[in-house]
Amino acid sequence: xxxSVFNAHGVWAIYKFEMHRFKRTLxxxxxxxxxxxxxxxxxxxxxxxxxxxxxxxxxxxxFIVPGLMMLSLFTxxxxxxxxGIHMPRFTGTIYEILSAPLSALETVLGYVGAxxxxxxxxxxxxxxxxxxxxxxHVEHPFLMLLFLILIAATFCLFGFIVGIWAKGFxxxxxxxxxxxxxxxxxGGSFYSIEMLPEPWRTITLFNPIVYLINGFRWTFFGTxxxxxxxxxxxxxAFFLICLAVVFWIFRTGYRLxx
Amino acid sequence: xxxxPVLSIRGLTKTYASGLQALKSVDLDIGRGEIFxxxxxxGAGKTTLISIVCGLVTPSxxxxxxxxxxxxxxxxxxxxxxxxxxxxLYTDAFERVIDTVTFSRxxxxxxxxxxxxxxxxxxxxxxxxxxxxxKELSGGMKRRVMIAKALSHxxxxxxxxxxxxxxxxxxxxxxxxxxxxxxxSGVTIILTTHYIEEAEEMADRVGVIRKGExxxxxxxxxLMQKLGKKQLTLNLSDPMTAIPAELAEWKLAIQADGxxxxxxxxxxxxxxxxxxxxxxMSDLGxxxxxxxxxxxxxxxxxxxxxxxxxxx
Ligand SMILES: Nc1ncnc2c1ncn2[C@@H]1O[C@H](COP(=O)(O)OP(=O)(O)OP(=O)(O)O)[C@@H](O)[C@H]1O
Ligand SMILES: [Mg+2]
Numbered sequence: 001x002x003x004s005v006f007n008a009h010g011v012w013a014i015y016k017f018e019m020h021r022f023k024r025t026l027x028x029x030x031x032x033x034x035x036x037x038x039x040x041x042x043x044x045x046x047x048x049x050x051x052x053x054x055x056x057x058x059x060x061x062x063f064i065v066p067g068l069m070m071l072s073l074f075t076x077x078x079x080x081x082x083x084g085i086h087m088p089r090f091t092g093t094i095y096e097i098l099s100a101p102l103s104a105l106e107t108v109l110g111y112v113g114a115x116x117x118x119x120x121x122x123x124x125x126x127x128x129x130x131x132x133x134x135x136x137h138v139e140h141p142f143l144m145l146l147f148l149i150l151i152a153a154t155f156c157l158f159g160f161i162v163g164i165w166a167k168g169f170x171x172x173x174x175x176x177x178x179x180x181x182x183x184x185x186x187g188g189s190f191y192s193i194e195m196l197p198e199p200w201r202t203i204t205l206f207n208p209i210v211y212l213i214n215g216f217r218w219t220f221f222g223t224x225x226x227x228x229x230x231x232x233x234x235x236x237a238f239f240l241i242c243l244a245v246v247f248w249i250f251r252t253g254y255r256l257x258x
Numbered sequence: 259x260x261x262x263p264v265l266s267i268r269g270l271t272k273t274y275a276s277g278l279q280a281l282k283s284v285d286l287d288i289g290r291g292e293i294f295x296x297x298x299x300x301g302a303g304k305t306t307l308i309s310i311v312c313g314l315v316t317p318s319x320x321x322x323x324x325x326x327x328x329x330x331x332x333x334x335x336x337x338x339x340x341x342x343x344x345x346x347l348y349t350d351a352f353e354r355v356i357d358t359v360t361f362s363r364x365x366x367x368x369x370x371x372x373x374x375x376x377x378x379x380x381x382x383x384x385x386x387x388x389x390x391x392x393k394e395l396s397g398g399m400k401r402r403v404m405i406a407k408a409l410s411h412x413x414x415x416x417x418x419x420x421x422x423x424x425x426x427x428x429x430x431x432x433x434x435x436x437x438x439x440x441x442x443s444g445v446t447i448i449l450t451t452h453y454i455e456e457a458e459e460m461a462d463r464v465g466v467i468r469k470g471e472x473x474x475x476x477x478x479x480x481l482m483q484k485l486g487k488k489q490l491t492l493n494l495s496d497p498m499t500a501i502p503a504e505l506a507e508w509k510l511a512i513q514a515d516g517x518x519x520x521x522x523x524x525x526x527x528x529x530x531x532x533x534x535x536x537x538x539m540s541d542l543g544x545x546x547x548x549x550x551x552x553x554x555x556x557x558x559x560x561x562x563x564x565x566x567x568x569x570x
Contacts, residue, residue, distance in 0.1 A: 007334070013364025017353075024352065092348035096407065099312040099342050102333040253264045257316050258275055 010102045014024045015117075018084050021192050033072055033122045038069055041133040044190065055192045056223045061134035062250050065191030066217040068124040069132065073148070073210075074184055076122045076216025081115035081159030086166055089255075098257065104250030112160055116152040123151045124147060132236050136220065144219035151212055156178075157242035164255050183209045193225045208234055263287035264446045265311070265415055270320030272306055275410075278466060280306040282470040284320070288415075293441055293478075295461035296450045303470040304450040305345055306418045312342045327416050336368055341413030345420045345450075347400045351425060352391035353383055358392060359406045366411035378406050381436065398429045405436070410507050416440065418449040422456060434460055488551050490521040495545035504542055519546075 027132055044064055055063045088094035097107060130136055138144050144149055156220060166172045187209030205226070215231025218224035224231065249256065265288040272281040274323060280303045288294050296304050309315040311322055313333060322329045327336035350358055359375050359550060360394060380383045382402040387395060401421070408416060418437070422430045437447055437460055449455055457464045457478070467472040497516035511520040523530050539546070 007367040009364045009369060013361050016364075017361055020357070021352075041307055091350070092344075092346060095312075095314055095342070095344055095348055096362060096365060098314050099337060099340070101337040101367050102365065103334075134302050253316055257314060 003034060004197060007102055009102060011106045011110045011113070013196070014097075014107065015114045018111060018114030019117065021026040021079070021084070029118070029122070030125055035127050036072075037126045037129040038133070041130070049240040054194070056221070058132065058221050058223070060219065062136050062222075063192075063217075064147065064190050065127065065130045065136050066220050067184075067213055069148075069153070070213050070216055071181075071184050071189055072126055073119050073123045073152055074232075075176050075178050076119035076182060077152050077155030078159035078162060079172075080118050081112055082094070082163035082166065082172050084111045084115055084159050086165065086169070086172055089164070090169075094256070104188035104247055107132050107248055107250070108160065110159070112153065112156040115156040115159065116149070120148055120152045120157065123152070138220050138221045144216070147212075147216045147219055147231075147235065150239060151216065154235065154239040154242055156211075157239070157246055161242060161245050163248065164249055180209075183207055184213075187213050187223060189213055208238060213236075230251050262290070262326075264290040264325055265448070266323045267307075267311070268321045270307070270310065270322065271318045272303075272310060272315065273318050279366045280470050281310075281318075282468075283455040284470075284472050286465065286472060286475065287447060290414075290446055291444055292462045293437060293447045293449070293460055295457035295464045296448065296467055297452070297454065297457050297464055298450070298467035299452070301469075302467045303468055305419055306469070308342070308419055308448070308450065308468075312340055312417060313337060322558060334367075336554050338411065341408035341411065341416045343401075343404050343408045343416070343418045343421060345423070347397065347404060349392045349400055349403060351391065353392055353394060354389055355379070355395070355403055355406075358403065359410050362407040363410040374412070375410060378409050381439070383432070398425055401425065402430070409440075413445065415446045415448070418447065420450050420452070420455070422451065486524055487524060488530075490549060490551045492519040492521070492524065492539075492546040493517060493548040495520060495547055498544070502542060502544075504538060505535070546550040 041061065044060070053060060085094075088097060127136065162175050164171060168172075186204065188204065189208045193204045193210060196204060210230045211226055211234035214224040214226050215228055215235060218228045218231065248254070263285075270281055270284040271279070275280045282376065283305060284303075296307070306315060310317045311324065313329065316564050323334040325339040327333075327339070329336040347359075354363070356375065357378065359379065360370070360372075363371070363375065364474060376385065378526055379388055382405060383400070384402055384406055387399060389431040392400060395403065405418075405421075412524055420432050421437075432454075437449070441447060449456075449460065459479075461478050463475065463477050465472055494517055497514055498512065498519075499517075501510050501512060508521055512518070521532075521535060523532070
């Protein structure tokens with residue numbers, strides 16, 4: 001396709017650049033999820049799981065796998081995407097991206113596409129690692145991948161926004177640590193919200209992460225604390241909001257152009 | 259006859275969010291294949307002007323056409339024709355030289371062309387360093403990498419923002435040669451500099467910018483003619499309030515409270531008019547204690563322009 005309609009070479013160049021950056025830390029990048037997943041199974045699976053054998057008829061060890069994948073997917077997506085765009089802002093090399101014949105869509109496809117590729121890889125590595133410890137059966141593999149892609153894309157877009165908003169590297173950490181991780185832990189990653197007493201159960205329903213995790217878990221076991229359609233709607237809504245913010249950023253040049 | 263401009267700037271202004279007006283209605287046409295030097299003191303607005311053309315800064319008002327394309331409405335076509343070497347060294351420290359140049363070409367929408375990338379790297383004496391990480395290069399080498407990146411997509415217009423700042427004599431000479439070589443291949447070059455000798459050495463035309471205003475745009479040869487002007491200063495014995503009508507043909511100026519007469523003449527002309535002036539003055543009984551002549555340089559013109567408007 002001609003570069004005057006869609007700059008495919010540009011998207012590919014950014015994507016490759018970002019993937020190359022990940023390759024430099026490939027082994028630590030993959031060792032970390034393998035080790036943490038194993039630790040989770042040692043701690044949760046053996047110690048706690050021996051007392052809590054089943055949730056909704058699913059062995060506890062299997063039950064936490066989708067939550068573990070989501071937790072990593074969220075943090076990896078936000079971290080990779082925010083770092084990817086914050087770094088060129090920090091070093092000044094963003095001048096080249098801003099002066100290039102790239103649309104907002106193409107720039108985002110490059111950066112967010114690469115970040116999502118990496119975070120999905122990590123999530124799938126966690127799935128494979130978990131398989132060594134427990135039996136995980138995916139009931140709807142196609143929908144599982146759809147959720148995985150949609151959620152990865154959403155959180156990478158969100159991370160991209162954080163990376164543009166952040167004024168320094170500390171601020172990059174703030175949102176994931178103070179907002180996303182707590183919401184994930186409180187969002188039923190490792191338990192069913194049916195197990196919570198009122199009023200916590202109702203309060204938890206206001207946590208958007210609940211819908212993401214339950215939708216994803218449904219693709220594994222066919223059971224969910226909330227209707228799956230709501231999950232899909234919540235995920236899509238979050239995706240569209242992030243997309244709108246990103247386009248607003250490019251239209252106004254917010255923190256990109258003076 | 260002037261060819262159609264490759265860059266055309268109309269009514270360009272820029273006021274930063276801080277309220278600072280960095281550009282006050284700039285109009286400028288740059289011809290295809292010319293080397294244009296933008297000369298101005300710190301903070302004059304040179305980088306702002308370049309940044310707007312390249313899409314890094316949003317203009318407040320004004321229209322810009324690059325290679326016939328509006329830089330906002332048709333930014334893809336416009337930007338693909340422009341290369342930028344910014345004032346500061348911005349590099350990806352961990353990337354290899356050849357990768358960063360290949361990346362630039364891709365980002366600007368061009369398909370891979372290893373042979374062209376090799377040529378650019380060879381022209382800049384970077385070929386031997388192609389596999390080195392950028393962080394391992396010296397400052398001058400990094401600047402060459404920035405130039406290689408800017409040339410990677412075969413631009414028609416190249417902006418060099420202070421290409422020789424902090425660069426040693428050898429690299430400066432290389433840079434000048436490169437600029438000439440590029441011009442021969444048809445690239446239009448706009449460079450900014452603080453150094454008048456650089457503008458003299460390189461440019462076809464010179465623009466002087468001060469406090470966001472383009473106060474002079476002139477062909478260098480015309481400036482050189484101005485350079486050829488000399489000035490004779492006569493320190494008068496008795497101060498004078500008005501120039502006598504008999505001396506009108508020399509277009510004299512009075513300065514230093516009437517104590518000095520200033521005569522500007524063309525040193526390259528066959529007749530300077532000095533002997534006749536002195537004869538006429540002696541006929542009129544105007545005596546002088548001392549006299550001296552000096553050449554006005556581009557530097558003077560520049561300083562004059564800058565300070566004159568300062569007072570206004
Ligand atoms: N992002 C910005 N926000 C606010 N003011 C700015 C910004 N960038 C530049 N300025 C101001 O605009 C004016 C013009 O700056 P500019 O960088 O264009 O000057 P310059 O001619 O390139 O100077 P130098 O020779 O020092 O590079 C200066 O007063 C500068 O402080
Ligand atoms: Mg500057």
